[in-house]
Amino acid sequence: MRERACASASTRIDPTVWKVAAVVSIGSFMSQMDSTLVNVSLSAIGHTLDASIATAQWIISGYLLAMALMLPLNGWLVDRIGAKRLYLFCFSTFTIASMLCGAAQTIGELIGARIFQGLVAGVLGPMAQMMIGRVAGKNLERVMGYTALPILLGPILGPVLAGLVLAHASWPWLFFVNVPVGAFGVAMAVLLLPRDAAGSQKRPFDFTGFALISPGLVALVYGLQDASRAVGLACLLAGVAFLAGFALYAARKGHTALIDVRMFATRTFSVAALAQFFANAIMYGRQLAVPLFLIAGCGLSATHAGGLLTATGVGMMCSFPLLGWLTERLGCRALAAGGALLAFLSTLVFLWLSVDSFSAGWAAVGLFFAGVGQGTISVPSISAAYSSIGRERLAVANTALNIAQRVGGPFATTLLSMVIASTLHGVSGAQPGRFLPTFVLLAGLHLLCFAAAMFLPVRVQRAKNA
Structure with a gap:
């Protein structure tokens, strides 16, 4: 009985961990929801502000480029200022930037406000992952599995909320909806986040x-x-x-x-970063290829295609809460590699659908298992990366991982866009067979992700001071 009680106590997660996870999930939820709110509303914003789609596209592109500019500063700022102080500043400023976006009167003002918002998001974005990693310790997989659920809901709810807002109000309210969420998040951060340690690292810039x-x-x-x-x-x-x-x-x-690249000399860390790169590559690649296949290749309506695509999110939601349990039983390598293999097999479904008759049922099954597999790749590789370094280097390591993640998406979409453009050039009408080369390339990216995951450690071994 005593041994059982000790084991139960050792696996119990400290309430402080859940407080930190809940607070930082609010920021991640808001930023994820904000991205899809804008993506589906470009035409409405462009029409109201008398701007072309090419110009309005900079509402998104300017935001992403500004994020890339500031992303490398995250680790240095955390070490210099402290995680809580930096999070409060960035979350507050992101909320103010949302107000400026909603108050914009011209397309230039809106793009400028979005660039400002992106500069803040570049520092804020990696902080949820890093702050959970600092407090969760050996329970990282369990905690990140649960906190991923609200982050997944953000992109799903974004288009729904955008439709409701535009049906009853003007486009500025797409940004004003962030204000009460931001105010609540800042208040919770003040109350619940632990104080920063007294001895911050004063690295010169x-x-x-x-x-x-x-x-x-x-x-x-x-x-x-x-x-x-x-x-x-x-x-x-x-x-x-x-x-x-x-x-x-x-x-x-x-x-x-600014970023100590010697971390990549650690085999586990470099393999985990590569797995993160390809995990994001296959996720963004699938988000580009599958909707185009369903709409342009198979002739489905946007509504029908959108309904099928929700199966991916459902699959990810099913796998995330089980990550801690699965990691304990299967280990880091088997779980991540198994997820990559399952996602690869789901891509074969679309290879088959592109050469045979389309089946909505098989498409939904393939997308569901793609989501299940996708959901089991990232967290084990992040855990492996964190375990291979000391706790004092976590902020800089997290920045390096986030750079690998964010470059993987554009890398995949660029390759796939080139293939799609070449195979669909001059084609009219629904021709699913034209997407065969696209899914062959996407399947190849899945195999590269599987290969990277196979080099992860079998079990997580925590580094000294990790």
């Missing part, structure tokens, strides 16, 4: 490193999004050159660099 990595990330992300044009290709090459220069510079600079 690495101006040279920032001048290399931040413009490099912006150029890389923009180049990947527009690689079909000469200017996009030039930006892509410039981004690669800047990032290569940063890697060489940071390797000599060591721990004083």
Whole structure:
């Protein structure tokens, strides 16, 4: 009885962990919901502000590029200012930026406000993952599994809320809805987040490193999004050159660099970062390829296609709460690799549908199991990465992981867009067979993700001070 009580006590999660997880989930939910709110409302905003879709698209692109610019600063700012103080500042500023977006009178003002919002989001975005990692310890998989649920609901509720808002109010309310959520989140952060430790790391700011990595990330992300044009290709090459220069510079600079690239010499960390890269690649690649296949290839309505696509979210919601239990029984490698393999098998369903007659039932089954598999890849690899380094380096390591994640998505969508554009050029009418090369490429990306996951450690072994 005593041994059983001790085991129960050792697996019980401290209430402080749940408080931190609940608070930071509010910020992640708001930012995720905000992204899909805007994505589905571009035409309405452009029409009201007398702007073309190409111009209105910068409401999204400017936000993403601003995020890429500020993302490398996250680790240094956490070490310099403290996690709670930085989170409160960023969450408050993000809410103010939402008010500025809603108050914009011209498309230029709106794009400017979104860029400002993106600058803040670049620092705020990685903080939920890092703050949970700091307090959860060996319960990381269980806690992140549960906190992922509200984050998943954000993109699903975004289009629904956008439709309700635009049916009863004008577009500024798409941004004003963030204000009460933000105010509530800030209040909860003040009350529930633990105080920052007294001894923060006073690293000097690495101006040279920032001048290399931040413009490099912006150029890389923009180049990947527009690689079909000469200017996009030039930006892509410039981004690669800047990032290569940063890697060489940071390797000599060591721990004083903005991001200590020597972490990648740790095999577990580098493999986990690669798994994160491909996990985001297959997720964003599927989000691009499958809706186009259903609508342009199979002739489904947007409503019918959207209904089928919800099966992916349902699958992810089914897998996330089980992550802690599954990790304890299967281990880190088996769970992540098994999820990648399941997602790969689900892609074979669409290979079959592209050469045979379309079946909505099989499409829903494939998307559901793609969601189940996708949901089991990222958290085990994040846990493996965190376990391979000391706790004092967690903020910088989290920044490096987030960069790998955010580059993976544009990388996949660029490759798939090139294939889709070449196979659909001059095609009219629904021709599902034209999407066969697209799903072959997507299946290949899944296999690369599976290969990366197979090199993760069998079980998580915590580093000293992790």
